[in-house]
Amino acid sequence: MREVPRADVLVIGGGATGAGVAWDAALRGFDVVLVERGDLAEGTSGRFHGLLHSGGRYVVKDPVAAEECVVENAILRRVIPDCIEDTGGLFVTTPDDDPAYGDRFLEGCRAAHLPAEEIDVAEALRREPRLNPAIRRAFTVPDASIDAWKTVWSFARGASAHGARILTYHRVVALHRTDGAVTGARVRNERTGEELDIEAGFTLNASGAWAAQILHMAGIEDVGVVPGKGIMIAMNHRLVNTVINRCTMPADGDILVPVRTVSIIGTTDIHSADPDQIPVTQAEVDQMLDDGERLVPRFREARALRVWAGVRPLFQDARAGAVGDTRDVSRTHAVIDHRERDGVDGLLTMSGGKLTTLRLMAEDLVDAMCAQLGTERPCHTAEERPPGNEDGEPYHLGSRLGRRERTLQEEQLICECELIGRRRLEEAMRARGSTNLDDFRRLLRLGMGPCQGGFCIYRATGILHGVDRLDGAEASASLRGFLQERWKGVWPILYGDQLRQARLDDWIFQGLLDVEHLPSEQEVAP
Amino acid sequence: MSHHDVVVVGTGLAGLTAAVRLAEAGARVLVVAKGIGSTHLSPGTIDVLGYAPARVERPGEALGALVEAQPAHPYRLVGAQGMGAAIGWFKDRVANGSLAPYAYTGGLEENLLLPTAIGVPRPSAVVPETMAAGDLRDGGPVCVVGFRALKDFHPALLADNLGRSRIGAGARAAELDLVPERRTDVNALGFARALDDPAFRGEVIAQLAARLRPDERVAFPAVLGIADPHGAWAALEHGLGRPVFEVPTLPPSVPGMRMFAILREALRRAGGAVVLNNVVTGAEQAGGRVTALRTRVGLRDERRGADWVVLATGGFASGGLELDSRWTARETALGLPVTGVPSPGEERFRPDYFGDHPMGRAGVAVDRELRPVDAAGERVLENVLVAGATLAGAEPWREKSGDGLSLATGHRAAELVLDASTPAAGAPAAAARS
Numbered sequence: 001m002r003e004v005p006r007a008d009v010l011v012i013g014g015g016a017t018g019a020g021v022a023w024d025a026a027l028r029g030f031d032v033v034l035v036e037r038g039d040l041a042e043g044t045s046g047r048f049h050g051l052l053h054s055g056g057r058y059v060v061k062d063p064v065a066a067e068e069c070v071v072e073n074a075i076l077r078r079v080i081p082d083c084i085e086d087t088g089g090l091f092v093t094t095p096d097d098d099p100a101y102g103d104r105f106l107e108g109c110r111a112a113h114l115p116a117e118e119i120d121v122a123e124a125l126r127r128e129p130r131l132n133p134a135i136r137r138a139f140t141v142p143d144a145s146i147d148a149w150k151t152v153w154s155f156a157r158g159a160s161a162h163g164a165r166i167l168t169y170h171r172v173v174a175l176h177r178t179d180g181a182v183t184g185a186r187v188r189n190e191r192t193g194e195e196l197d198i199e200a201g202f203t204l205n206a207s208g209a210w211a212a213q214i215l216h217m218a219g220i221e222d223v224g225v226v227p228g229k230g231i232m233i234a235m236n237h238r239l240v241n242t243v244i245n246r247c248t249m250p251a252d253g254d255i256l257v258p259v260r261t262v263s264i265i266g267t268t269d270i271h272s273a274d275p276d277q278i279p280v281t282q283a284e285v286d287q288m289l290d291d292g293e294r295l296v297p298r299f300r301e302a303r304a305l306r307v308w309a310g311v312r313p314l315f316q317d318a319r320a321g322a323v324g325d326t327r328d329v330s331r332t333h334a335v336i337d338h339r340e341r342d343g344v345d346g347l348l349t350m351s352g353g354k355l356t357t358l359r360l361m362a363e364d365l366v367d368a369m370c371a372q373l374g375t376e377r378p379c380h381t382a383e384e385r386p387p388g389n390e391d392g393e394p395y396h397l398g399s400r401l402g403r404r405e406r407t408l409q410e411e412q413l414i415c416e417c418e419l420i421g422r423r424r425l426e427e428a429m430r431a432r433g434s435t436n437l438d439d440f441r442r443l444l445r446l447g448m449g450p451c452q453g454g455f456c457i458y459r460a461t462g463i464l465h466g467v468d469r470l471d472g473a474e475a476s477a478s479l480r481g482f483l484q485e486r487w488k489g490v491w492p493i494l495y496g497d498q499l500r501q502a503r504l505d506d507w508i509f510q511g512l513l514d515v516e517h518l519p520s521e522q523e524v525a526p
Numbered sequence: 527m528s529h530h531d532v533v534v535v536g537t538g539l540a541g542l543t544a545a546v547r548l549a550e551a552g553a554r555v556l557v558v559a560k561g562i563g564s565t566h567l568s569p570g571t572i573d574v575l576g577y578a579p580a581r582v583e584r585p586g587e588a589l590g591a592l593v594e595a596q597p598a599h600p601y602r603l604v605g606a607q608g609m610g611a612a613i614g615w616f617k618d619r620v621a622n623g624s625l626a627p628y629a630y631t632g633g634l635e636e637n638l639l640l641p642t643a644i645g646v647p648r649p650s651a652v653v654p655e656t657m658a659a660g661d662l663r664d665g666g667p668v669c670v671v672g673f674r675a676l677k678d679f680h681p682a683l684l685a686d687n688l689g690r691s692r693i694g695a696g697a698r699a700a701e702l703d704l705v706p707e708r709r710t711d712v713n714a715l716g717f718a719r720a721l722d723d724p725a726f727r728g729e730v731i732a733q734l735a736a737r738l739r740p741d742e743r744v745a746f747p748a749v750l751g752i753a754d755p756h757g758a759w760a761a762l763e764h765g766l767g768r769p770v771f772e773v774p775t776l777p778p779s780v781p782g783m784r785m786f787a788i789l790r791e792a793l794r795r796a797g798g799a800v801v802l803n804n805v806v807t808g809a810e811q812a813g814g815r816v817t818a819l820r821t822r823v824g825l826r827d828e829r830r831g832a833d834w835v836v837l838a839t840g841g842f843a844s845g846g847l848e849l850d851s852r853w854t855a856r857e858t859a860l861g862l863p864v865t866g867v868p869s870p871g872e873e874r875f876r877p878d879y880f881g882d883h884p885m886g887r888a889g890v891a892v893d894r895e896l897r898p899v900d901a902a903g904e905r906v907l908e909n910v911l912v913a914g915a916t917l918a919g920a921e922p923w924r925e926k927s928g929d930g931l932s933l934a935t936g937h938r939a940a941e942l943v944l945d946a947s948t949p950a951a952g953a954p955a956a957a958a959r960s
Binding site: 289300301304410412413422458459461462465471473479480483484487488492494495496500503504507508510512513514515516517518519 | 569644647677682689852853874924
């Protein structure tokens with residue numbers, strides 16, 4: 001690996017915040033290194049529901065967060081159009097909700113300058129025929145759906161184009177400190193085990209729910225993260241084409257977001273002790289399905305594709321008192337100034353926040369760094385478009401099929417569900433230099449469709465084996481790893497058609513290929 | 527309303543076996559099915575028992591021990607003797623079938639070890655002649671040949687893993703750039719049709735002959751002909767001057783399609799018929815017997831009278847069994863009791879993909895005469911027999927027992943109907959009409 005001895009700025013964390021920070025700082029001319037312990041957007045960012053908030057969700061409870069959403073929603077539509085589908089959103093009053101909340105909601109929208117409008121229930125049902133016909137009120141808002149992986153990759157690519165170095169699978173194992181200041185970090189390459197020292201003029205902690213673990217390395221113990229676990233279920237098909245929100249105080253299972261070819265229902269909010277231990281329980285799945293029924297009758301008969309949990313980076317400052325319900329923690333963000341708070345120079349932490357405001361979070365964090373460094377460099381992220389978004393064309397549902405149709409006769413289709421051609425997969429494999437099939441799932445959506453890799457993953461393993469000149473053991477390990485990772489996301493929702501699919505996939509992997517008897521490393525012939 | 531001696535539900539191996547066996551004995555048989563069955567997904571081998579849980583070398587002997595260890599296993603219903611009879615019957619049907627001289631080889635004495643498309647030696651008891659030379663117990667180097675345009679078969683990966691296996695001999699890969707009709711994306715069936723054509727076979731031989739080493743046998747994806755598989759395989763063996771064998775690919779399975787074609791044609795010759803797009807939605811009953819099946823054909827409902835019903839609709843993978851989101855399981859055609867499903871709140875699957883899953887053996891429980899039974903073990907219907915993957919108690923994919931179970935229980939179901947229908951037994955004269 002190339003030595004990375006020095007940088008102006010070390011960004012810790014390769015989620016939406018970290019990628020946004022790297023993009024922001026690189027645009028301002030800083031020499032940036034970003035380190036991420038896993039893959040980009042593997043943590044919280046890649047595990048959310050895909051809602052680009054209009055702000056409606058927060059207008060009553062958290063007006064500051066609402067106003068931020070209003071502004072940032074508009075900016076992101078401008079700078080990363082390829083990552084956003086303009087679905088629009090509806091807030092609906094179900095029979096279980098208080099119709100009077102709608103008035104407070106409208107009032108809040110006005111105060112936050114959020115363009116909301118009440119429409120007839122009949123009109124709402126005309127637009128969304130699957131919606132619960134018993135709804136009593138409906139309001140339109142400019143919600144949208146956003147592809148978190150594309151967003152993070154756009155910003156990371158943009159940062160790279162401005163000289164930033166993005167090191168995935170590099171875990172921070174220690175922070176360097178000189179005279180009370182943080183001066184870089186020791187990172188371990190999780191693939192090779194090699195360790196590397198990075199000297200940095202400034203360190204920006206953008207590790208979200210993992211921030212406390214980083215701060216612990218700097219000897220800062222009393223900033224706590226309260227990981228708020230949320231589960232989400234991706235349902236096959238677009239049950240709705242508009243983001244649907246329940247018009248009530250934010251609660252569980254009250255948003256349904258159409259993202260690409262699926263609809264995602266979310267979410268819960270459960271205090272979790274460890275951001276790396278967030279198993280999905282059966283009771284949570286049942287609750288989410290019941291919540292879905294409230295929005296779309298016969299929701300339970302639809303096909304569930306995958307379930308996952310993410311952790312919100314909700315912060316708890318020991319000096320500010322205990323937190324009861326994690327949902328009551330503000331969704332706004334704050335820069336933690338460790339010089340002022342802890343007497344530690346060269347380190348800032350981003351606390352809280354949400355994907356919709358990632359750009360603003362990055363701006364605030366880099367502004368705070370510039371202030372400490374005594375330099376004035378203006379932020380450009382509200383105007384600059386990162387790579388992939390230059391033409392200003394917004395994503396629409398047929399975009400991928402439209403592109404694919406042009407070369408349909410010239411190229412093998414490797415993943416039929418997600419329309420991934422062989423050339424694109426091979427290029428990604430060469431560029432990425434990764435043997436982890438899950439990396440290509442996040443990058444290209446490989447194996448994300450209804451069959452959950454049943455057909456494409458054997459093919460992708462064969463192609464990876466050829467492109468990367470892997471030996472059989474490495475290719476097998478990669479395949480087994482993918483199957484296990486996939487299983488994690490499907491077994492709690494195996495009923496109906498997805499159970500049928502899973503059994504068909506067993507037929508292929510166990511019956512036909514006999515993957516479970518692939519020789520392990522130890523069995524290599526002499 | 528039509529009326530048949532036997533209505534078989536399902537066009538997988540179990541259903542077709544029962545139907546052909548019955549029709550050949552003179553019964554008037556109708557096979558109804560929602561669509562094509564599992565044959566098009568299966569490797570086309572008859573795997574009797576591959577793992578129990580250690581690798582099985584002699585499946586005939588291992589069946590006894592399996593049933594002793596797992597008294598609820600459906601192999602208890604047939605035993606090694608029933609399995610052997612079914613195999614003999616099946617091999618005979620293929621050898622004298624519509625694709626003859628294409629034939630199956632092997633038996634219960636020992637398992638062959640055939641490489642899978644990812645290079646794992648996989649135990650099979652009875653296999654198409656076109657696969658037999660792949661038996662890895664013979665040692666000897668292998669050249670694995672693939673086609674660039676066939677994405678469902680990766681020869682280098684296969685060869686690499688085979689080389690790592692204790693059993694496998696040396697293996698290497700060769701990829702051919704031959705494409706039927708100059709398309710870039712051709713599936714197994716497309717290649718199989720191309721290989722029915724002697725000209726395409728000739729091109730394969732011409733491209734390959736000089737690249738082979740003297741002692742190598744040659745592995746191909748299982749695409750060596752769909753209309754004339756024996757001809758394609760024999761031509762390649764002759765043209766390359768060495769043993770040639772097929773390795774099953776991802777679905778669609780060409781060997782499975784051959785199996786389907788042979789059995790369907792045998793049924794037709796015996797006077798039976800298959801009607802697809804018929805979804806069984808329930809049954810009319812009288813006195814503990816089904817008198818007619820209700821089927822939905824498109825938007826139309828039909829009644830199909832029957833003296834006997836053989837239910838072979840498959841398991842969860844085939845739609846014969848379903849689990850709803852409230853974790854209630856259902857047998858989809860007749861609403862038969864399903865056993866082996868953990869109750870709500872209990873664990874159905876475990877987080878480790880390759881682990882044991884509590885729901886793995888769910889299905890319809892039957893008595894010794896294949897009649898479905900309830901939780902108390904009481905027979906629920908007198909004239910319905912259940913065969914194949916609908917049966918509870920097996921884990922076909924893990925055991926590598928799927929097609930063996932389907933063949934044996936389908937065959938057994940036919941024998942039971944025939945036994946019960948002889949005038950001596952006092953039952954309705956179904957088969958006696960022959």
